[in-house]
Amino acid sequence: MAQEVTNYNRFWMLLHEARALLVEDKEEVKREMVFNATHGRTDSLKELTQEEYDGLCEALERGMKRPYRPYNPMKKARSGVLHRMQLLGVNTADWNAVDRFCLNKRIAGKRFCRLSEEELQAVYVKCLMIRKKRDGENENKCRIIKQSEYGKTEV
Numbered sequence: 001m002a003q004e005v006t007n008y009n010r011f012w013m014l015l016h017e018a019r020a021l022l023v024e025d026k027e028e029v030k031r032e033m034v035f036n037a038t039h040g041r042t043d044s045l046k047e048l049t050q051e052e053y054d055g056l057c058e059a060l061e062r063g064m065k066r067p068y069r070p071y072n073p074m075k076k077a078r079s080g081v082l083h084r085m086q087l088l089g090v091n092t093a094d095w096n097a098v099d100r101f102c103l104n105k106r107i108a109g110k111r112f113c114r115l116s117e118e119e120l121q122a123v124y125v126k127c128l129m130i131r132k133k134r135d136g137e138n139e140n141k142c143r144i145i146k147q148s149e150y151g152k153t154e155v
Helices: 009-017 026-037 050-064 073-087 095-103 117-149
Strands: none
Touching (some): 026 050, 073 095
């Protein structure tokens, strides 16, 4: 039989979330689950058909009472931008403050929730640059103060 499923990330993620990987013999847990899902045909993930694999993963989801959430690049981009805003001192718990920051024409010119993935990447870079510039200014001030402590004042 030709191998139909080539990526088993969904299965292992669900198994991990179900806390089944806390057991010492992970392979034994996997073999038993695959054996049950195929009604005794095989105990190898590599020999599963796509339908059997989907059924196995759906059974794990039902057991956890949580749907499978695929990777969402927008979620990751939003999270990264919010983290960078936090480092700049924006209160990210207050959506009005986040929107005020993003509405600035030099940042994005629109509300945070309306930003596309490309715009989020641009805002991320702008936040990096603002922080870099701000840290550079603080570094220069610290250097001048430290030098003045030793009697050397260079501006």
